Structures are given as structure tokens and as C-alpha cells.
Amino acid sequence: MRDIFFDLSVRSVKLNFLRSLLASIGIVIGVVAISSMGMLGTNMQLQVKDQLSTGANTLVITSDAVRIGLPGSNPTASSSSSGITKTQLLKIKQSAGTGNTVIPLYRTSTEFTLGSVNGRSSVYGIAPNDVTSFLTIDNGTNLEGVNDALVGSTIATNFNLKLGSRIHIGKANETESRPTVRIVGILKARGMTSDNVNADNAIIVSRDWYTAEYGGEDQYNQVNVIVKNIDTLSEVKTTIDAKVNTDPKTPVIRIQDASSRLSSITSTLSTMTTFILAIGGISLLVAATSIFNVMMMSVNERIQEIGILLSIGTERGEVRRMFLYEALILGILGGGVGGLCSLVIGYSVVSAMIGTTAYFFLPESIFYIPAGMIIGMCVCVVSGLYPAWRASNMDPIDALRSE
Amino acid sequence: MALGKTEEKVGGPGMNKTPLIRLTDVSKVYHLESGDFTALNHISLDINEGEFVALMGPSGSGKSTMMNQLGILDVPTTGELYIAGKNVAHMTNLERTHMRRDMIGYVFQKFYLIPLLSAFENVEYPLILKYKKRDTTGKADAVLKSVGFDKEMSAHRPTQLSGGEQQRVAIARALVNEPKILLCDEPTGNLDRKTGFQIMDLLVGLHGEGKTVILVTHDPKIAEYAKRTVTLEDGRIVES
Numbered sequence: 102m103r104d105i106f107f108d109l110s111v112r113s114v115k116l117n118f119l120r121s122l123l124a125s126i127g128i129v130i131g132v133v134a135i136s137s138m139g140m141l142g143t144n145m146q147l148q149v150k151d152q153l154s155t156g157a158n159t160l161v162i163t164s165d166a167v168r169i170g171l172p173g174s175n176p177t178a179s180s181s182s183s184g185i186t187k188t189q190l191l192k193i194k195q196s197a198g199t200g201n202t203v204i205p206l207y208r209t210s211t212e213f214t215l216g217s218v219n220g221r222s223s224v225y226g227i228a229p230n231d232v233t234s235f236l237t238i239d240n241g242t243n244l245e246g247v248n249d250a251l252v253g254s255t256i257a258t259n260f261n262l263k264l265g266s267r268i269h270i271g272k273a274n275e276t277e278s279r280p281t282v283r284i285v286g287i288l289k290a291r292g293m294t295s296d297n298v299n300a301d302n303a304i305i306v307s308r309d310w311y312t313a314e315y316g317g318e319d320q321y322n323q324v325n326v327i328v329k330n331i332d333t334l335s336e337v338k339t340t341i342d343a344k345v346n347t348d349p350k351t352p353v354i355r356i357q358d359a360s361s362r363l364s365s366i367t368s369t370l371s372t373m374t375t376f377i378l379a380i381g382g383i384s385l386l387v388a389a390t391s392i393f394n395v396m397m398m399s400v401n402e403r404i405q406e407i408g409i410l411l412s413i414g415t416e417r418g419e420v421r422r423m424f425l426y427e428a429l430i431l432g433i434l435g436g437g438v439g440g441l442c443s444l445v446i447g448y449s450v451v452s453a454m455i456g457t458t459a460y461f462f463l464p465e466s467i468f469y470i471p472a473g474m475i476i477g478m479c480v481c482v483v484s485g486l487y488p489a490w491r492a493s494n495m496d497p498i499d500a501l502r503s504e
Numbered sequence: 505m506a507l508g509k510t511e512e513k514v515g516g517p518g519m520n521k522t523p524l525i526r527l528t529d530v531s532k533v534y535h536l537e538s539g540d541f542t543a544l545n546h547i548s549l550d551i552n553e554g555e556f557v558a559l560m561g562p563s564g565s566g567k568s569t570m571m572n573q574l575g576i577l578d579v580p581t582t583g584e585l586y587i588a589g590k591n592v593a594h595m596t597n598l599e600r601t602h603m604r605r606d607m608i609g610y611v612f613q614k615f616y617l618i619p620l621l622s623a624f625e626n627v628e629y630p631l632i633l634k635y636k637k638r639d640t641t642g643k644a645d646a647v648l649k650s651v652g653f654d655k656e657m658s659a660h661r662p663t664q665l666s667g668g669e670q671q672r673v674a675i676a677r678a679l680v681n682e683p684k685i686l687l688c689d690e691p692t693g694n695l696d697r698k699t700g701f702q703i704m705d706l707l708v709g710l711h712g713e714g715k716t717v718i719l720v721t722h723d724p725k726i727a728e729y730a731k732r733t734v735t736l737e738d739g740r741i742v743e744s
Contacts, residue, residue, distance in 0.1 A: 105625075105632045112620040409616045412577055413677070414605025414633050416598060497577050501616065 106419055110426035113399060114434075121431055124395040127388030128435025129442060132477040134381030136443035137450050139469035140461065142374025144451045147460040149366055152293040157359040159235070159296040160326040160338055162193060165355045184320030189345055189354060193324055196344040197337060202327040204231040206298070207311045209322075213304065214269040214279075215260050222256055223303040224270070226311025235327060236300055240264065241286030244307050250282035251305040254290040262287065268304065270314070280314055282306060295359035296325050334358055385477065388435070389484045396428055396488035407492050408500025421493035428485025432478035440474040522589055523550035524684060524716055525574060530583035532569050532739075543569040545739035546583070551718065553684065556711040558730035559720045566739040567720045571689050574718060575610055576600045588684065605633050609678025613690035615670040617662040623673045624648065624658035630681045647676045651706060668699035675706060679715075686710060688719045692726055704729045 114121045164184050185193075185205065194203045207226035212219060229244040232251065241264045244251060252262055262268075262284055271279040282304065291300050312318040326341070328334045338356050346352040400407070410420055447470070452458050460466055532544040544566050551557055559567050572578040573585055576592050585592045588607060592600060604610075617626045628644040648658050651672040662670055671691060678686055688707060692700030708729055711717045721727050735743035 105629065105638075109618075109620055116620065405616070406618060406620075409618055411601075412575065412604070412610055412616075413630055414601055414681075416601050416633075419633070498572055501612075 104422075104426075106423040107426045109423055110430055113403070113427055114430050117395075117399070120395055120398070121434070124388075124391045125431050125435035125438070127391040128385070128432060128477045128481060129439040131381070131385030131388040131480070132436055132439025132473040133442045133446050134384045135378060135476060136381075136440070136469045136473035137447040138377040138381040139374065139473065140443075140447045140466050141450055141454055142370065142377055143466045143469065144455050144458075144460045146367055146370045146374065147463065147466065148455055148457065149293060149370060150363065151460075152291075153295040153359060153363045153366065157295055157363070158328050158331040158334060159359065160328065160334065160341070161295075161297045161357045162324040162326065162341070162354050163297075163322070163357075165352045184317060184322055185324050185354060187319040190319075190321060190324060192345045193326065193341055193354075196340040197326050197328075198340070200329045201337060202231075202234050202329075204228075204234060204325045204327065205308075205321040206231075206323050206325065207308060207315070207317065207321060209315055211270055211304075212272050214273050215262065215266065218260060219273050220256070220260060222253075223299060224311065225298065225300070225303050225305045226308045226315075227305055228308050232305060235296065235298070235325070236291075236305070237289040238286040239289040241284070243286060244305070245285065246283075247307060247310050247313075248280075248282050249285040249307065250310075251286040251288055252284055253288050253299075253301040253303045253305075255301040256304070257287045270304075280310075282310070295362050297323060297357075298325070385480050388477075389480045392428060392431055392481050392484035393488065395431070396424065396485045397491075399427060400424065400488045400492045403492075404495065404500050404503040407495050408497045408503065411495065411497035412501060417493040421489045424489035424492050425482060425485050428481045428489070429478065431485075432481030435481065436474035436477040439477055440470050443470050443473055523586075524553040524555075524588060525549075525551040525718075526584075526586040527573070527580075528584045528586075530573065530580040530585055532566075532573065532578070533581045543739050544573070544580070547739075547741055548583075549734065549741060549744065551716065553716050554711075554714055556708075556717045556729070556731045557719065558727035558733045559718065559736065560722060560724075560727050560733055561736035562722065564738075565736040567722075567736055568689065569739075570736065571687055571718075571720050574685070575608055575687050576604050605630065606681060607684050609675075609681070609683040609686045611671070611674050611678050611686065611688040611691045613693040615662070615667070615674045615694070617670055617673055617677070619662055622659050622661055623653060623665065623669075626662070626673055627658075627676045627680050630677060634681055644676075644680055647680045648673070650679075651676045666699075667695050668702065671695060671699075671703055672706070675703070675710075679710070684716055686715050686717045688717065690720055690722075692721070692723070700726065 162185065190203070190205055197203050204227065209224050210221065211224050212221050214220075232238075232243055236251070238251065239254065241251070250268065252268075256262065264284055264287070266284045267281050268284065269279045269281050288300050288305070326337065328337050335358070338358055342356055345354050407420060411417070448458060448461055451461050527547050527549045530544055530547045531542060534541045534543060547570070559570060561567050569578070573580060576587065579585070579593050587603065590603070592603075595603065617623075618629065621629065624644055627648055628639045631639045631644060645655070645658070653669075653672065653676070657665075657669070662673070665673065671694075675691075686707070691707070692703055695703060704726060707717055707719070717730075719726070719730055727733055733743070734741055
């Protein structure tokens with residue numbers, strides 16, 4: 102059985118349908134704003150998390166910040182460091198234990214030329230047998246000859262690189278002859294990863310080629326330790342730290358695991374999501390004003406009706422309920438339409454901004470649609486509280502006299 | 505549930521009858537910006553069950569204020585009003601609402617039907633208020649039939665009915681919860697003479713069935729239908 106007060110509210114909304122519809126559009130906009138923004142932020146977080154989970158079992162070891170010693174001391178006499186030394190690498194290998202893979206790598210940034218087109222990318226010097234430990238060759242073969250190179254998917258796409266293409270490394274205006282590498286393989290796209298190797302936009306060469314061109318042999322920029330069992334990640338990290346950083350006051354290496362990087366990035370994204378949700382919330386506040394206005398109009402237009410209801414024995418609570426139902430109906434209308442629009446608009450926004458909708462229908466993303474709808478409905482009901490209270494507290498005699 | 509303080513029996517030796525309505529020294533004062541205005545001035549009146557009383561008097565004599573007191577839409581500033589032995593001043597707002605719903609039927613000059621509801625739903629409404637469910641007993645239909653409404657007319661909205669028809673619906677709405685008291689505030693005031701008399705015949709019939717009918721009018725012809733006339737002037741009873 103339907104509540105008579107609900108029936109009265111439905112009829113009142115129908116009677117003033119256009120006005121109710123316009124007020125509900127505010128809620129629609131608010132719900133769409135909240136849901137879409139929430140889904141956008143969540144999809145960004147999910148994508149980043151997913152990408153960072155590649156290499157989540159990797160410890161990234163770099164030389165600690167260069168220390169210049171105490172004021173007045175000779176910098177060269179201090180423990181300044183320009184990379185991870187052979188001795189440190191040996192200690193890392195010893196403490197990493199068996200089963201875990203230690204990959205020392207060199208890294209720099211350089212310009213290059215392909216035909217007449219100039220570009221810039223990272224260059225990694227990695228031992229050929231280490232390459233396949235964490236990178237996948239999508240097309241071609243691994244490094245074999247000393248001038249062989251692998252290129253990341255982004256570079257390959259942007260420069261339309263083919264297997265066998267030759268790249269001149271170094272600045273184009275240099276007069277001396279520049280070293281050349283030959284592409285033997287194109288790597289599979291990795292996206293954002295937590296092992297600090299941005300291979301998509303890099304040229305991978307052998308360590309021998311790298312040290313021959315840039316020097317710094319046995320002064321590695323980075324050592325990655327791929328831990329076989331991720332549960333032992335923290336334990337391996339502690340062991341390496343204890344073995345290499347013998348003096349805690351002057352650590353020589355810095356060890357980062359994926360979790361700290363992941364939490365830092367997701368925390369930033371979470372703050373961004375909250376911020377854009379707050380912007381969406383402002384539109385709901387505007388909608389709340391509109392609903393409040395419509396509800397006050399409804400109360401003012403129905404003063405005599407309220408007087409009739411009260412004079413023939415309607416409880417004040419029942420009058421209050423009738424107006425709250427009306428606000429709820431506007432909320433259901435706005436929330437429902439807003440939910441449907443959020444699905445379409447949210448999908449389009451996520452697709453346009455992130456480039457993938459792979460995470461869109463995951464519970465943590467789609468959750469924002471019902472959440473936005475419920476928030477929209479709650480905003481309506483809250484906006485109707487004062488008008489409903491005012492209606493229920495009218496003096497029936499004054500209300501009946503009203504024309 | 506005890507509603508307010510219960511009135512003692514009235515009358516002298518040998519009398520044991522409690523009036524259905526008793527006003528004892530009732531005054532109603534409105535505090536206006538221009539000063540206090542006394543709408544009812546020390547009114548004392550008993551109305552017994554089954555009486556048909558006409559309240560008469562010129563405009564501003566206090567008839568409407570008196571009806572508001574009898575309909576418990578308002579409470580006296582001083583004095584006491586008892587209905588069915590209960591002092592309304594001692595009742596809570598909710599208790600007064602329930603008494604209004606269960607014991608009093610109100611018929612207004614301007615009909616005051618709920619515009620969003622059909623004639624049937626207007627009559628059914630007090631039943632829903634009382635029993636918290638839709639009428640499945642056919643009572644609303646029966647009451648509408650008693651005032652000359654068939655099923656087809658019952659489906660009409662108030663705006664689709666004539667003045668006389670609307671007043672019949674209003675009377676049906678007032679009667680559907682079988683109230684002891686029927687308050688009629690100028691029930692023929694917005695009707696043509698012929699329809700007015702038809703409505704009065706209906707009220708006379710209801711009085712014949714035992715209802716206590718209190719009628720406000722300034723039309724002596726209409727007042728003639730009542731068995732007793734109370735005349736007000738400047739908030740005082742000048743004739744009873």
C-alpha cells in the first residue's frame with residue numbers, strides 16, 4: 102500500500118513538473134560532477150597502482166646523496182660518491198642471497214639522431230643476460246654484438262623505428278664522429294613501473310658499449326635487486342642495508358622498495374581526487390539552494406492546503422513527512438538521471454583523460470555512481486528539512502485564512 | 505490514553521449529565537501591535553450531546569474565534585474548555601490533533617477540500633489518518649453515497665465539482681470518522697439559496713441521527729434549522 106502522503110507529494114511534483122524538473126537538473130549536474138570526478142581520480146589511482154605493481158618485487162639501490170663533508174673540510178676527502186662501486190655491488194650480491202637477481206646498470210640521458218630527426222632519451226647500459234630478467238623483447242633479439250641496441254616502445258613508435266635502423270648517439274652539431282648503434286630489438290611497453298627503469302623511452306645498450314662511450318666503469322648508477330619471494334623484500338632490504346651501510350650516520354647507498362614509491366604516488370593522487378571531488382561538491386551545494394528554493398515555493402503555495410490538513414487531524418509529523426517525501430522525490434529524480442548520465446559522461450571522461458576504461462567497471466570505481474546518487478538524494482532531503490519543518494509548524498488558523 | 509484533566513459532573517442535585525462541550529469563563533485575547541484585542545470575553549456555555557446549536561452574531565462578534573476554540577484549533581487565553589470531559593488546555597498538541605481527528609468533523613464555508621485528491625480520496629483521507637491504512641471497508645463510498653455521490657462523481661477532483669457538490673464531499677469527509685461533534689462554519693455561505701437549503705436538510709438529517717451539530721451563520725433563515733441559538737456580540741453571549 103502506498104502512503105497517502107507520498108501520493109500527495111508525487112501529485113504535487115507532477116502538478117509543478119517543469120519547476121521540479123529544473124530543480125532536479127541541479128542535482129543531476131551535481132551527481133554527475135561528483136561521480137565523474139570520483140571515478141576519474143580512482144581510475145587514475147588504479148592505473149598507477151597497476152603499473153607500479155610491475156617491478157613491485159624490486160629493490161632499487163642508488164648511491165646515497167653526495168656528501169661534501171663538514172664545513173671547511175676538503176670535499177675530495179669526504180665520502181662523496183658518484184655511483185655504486187664494484188665492492189659495494191659485491192656486498193649487495195652477497196647479502197641478496199641466492200635466488201634473487203642483482204642487476205647493476207648504468208644510466209644517462211642523451212640526444213640522438215635518426216636520419217635527420219633529433220630526439221632525446223635515456224640510455225641504459227645493461228648486461229645482455231640481465232635484460233631478459235626484467236624486460237620483454239617484443240620484436241627482434243637480445244643484445245649480441247657490441248653495437249647492438251634495444252629501444253623502448255614509445256621511442257619506436259614516435260620515431261617509426263624498425264629493426265636494423267641505426268641511431269647516432271650524441272648531439273647533432275658535434276663535429277666529431279658520433280657513435281652509432283643498430284636496433285636489434287624493440288621492447289614491450291611497460292608504462293610506469295616502480296623499478297625506476299623507464300624503458301619505454303630508452304635505448305638499451307650493453308655495459309661494454311656504455312662504459313666505452315661514457316666511462317665510469319664499475320661506478321653503477323643503479324642496482325636493482327629482483328626478489329624472488331616478495332614476502333622477503335623487507336628482509337633482503339634490511340640485510341643489504343646492514344651489509345653495505347655499515348655506518349648508519351653516513352650511509353653510502355639508498356635502498357627504495359616499490360611500496361614507499363607507490364604510497365607516495367597514491368597519496369598524491371588521493372589528494373587530487375579529494376580536491377576534484379570537492380569541486381564537484383560545490384555544484385551540489387548550488388543544487389541544494391535550488392531545491393531549497395523550490396521547496397519553499399511549494400510550501401508557500403500550499404499554505405491553505407497545509408491548514409486544511411492540520412485542521413482535519415493531520416499530525417504535524419505527517420505534514421513534515423509529506424514535504425520531505427517531495428524533496429526525496431526530487432532527489433530520486435535528480436539522482437536517478439544523474440546516475441545514468443554519470444555512467445555515460447564518466448565513461449567518456451575516463452576514456453578521454455586516462456586513455457583506458459579497463460578499470461571503469463571495477464567496484465572501487467563504479468562505486469562513485471551509487472555514492473553520488475545517494476549524496477544527491479541526501480542533499481535534497483536536507484534541503485527540504487527547513488521547508489518541511491516550517492510547513493508542519495504553521496498555525497492552522499492562519500494557514501486556512503491564507504489565500 | 506487519558507486526554508487532559510477530566511471535568512467533574514455538572515448541575516445541581518439530581519442532575520448527572522456531563523455536557524459534551526463546556527466553556528467556563530473562556531476569553532481569547534490577541535496581542536496585536538495596536539494593542540490587545542479581546543475576541544471572546546468571559547464566555548460560559550454548555551452544549552449537550554445531540555444538540556443542534558446555531559451561533560449567530562454580526563461580523564467581528566467572535567463567532568469564528570468561538571468555532572476555532574470548539575474545533576481545538578486554538579486554546580483559550582483564560583478560562584477552561586472541556587470536550588467530552590477533557591480539558592483541552594491540558595492536552596498535548598498531538599492529543600488535540602487526535603481529538604480533532606476522531607471526535608470532531610469540520611465543515612468550512614469555503615469547503616477546503618484537498619485539491620490534489622479526488623472526492624473519494626478526500627473522504628478516505630481522515631480514515632487513513634485514523635487507521636493508518638487505505639479504506640478497504642467501503643466506508644468512504646458509503647458516506648459519499650449518503651450525501652448523494654455515486655462512484656463516477658467520486659472520482660472527480662474538487663475543481664471538477666460544483667459548490668454544492670464540494671460541500672457535500674466536505675460533509676462526507678467530516679462524517680467519515682463518525683465524530684460526535686459536527687462544526688459547520690457558514691456551510692451555506694458560498695452556495696446559492698436552493699443548494700444551501702439542501703445542505704441544511706442534510707445537516708438536519710445528521711442531527712436526527714444523533715450528531716451534535718454546531719452551526720455558525722449570520723443568516724436567520726439558516727439559523728431557524730437549529731434547535732437552539734446562541735448570539736454573540738463583541739465577544740460576549742448576549743442571548744442563549
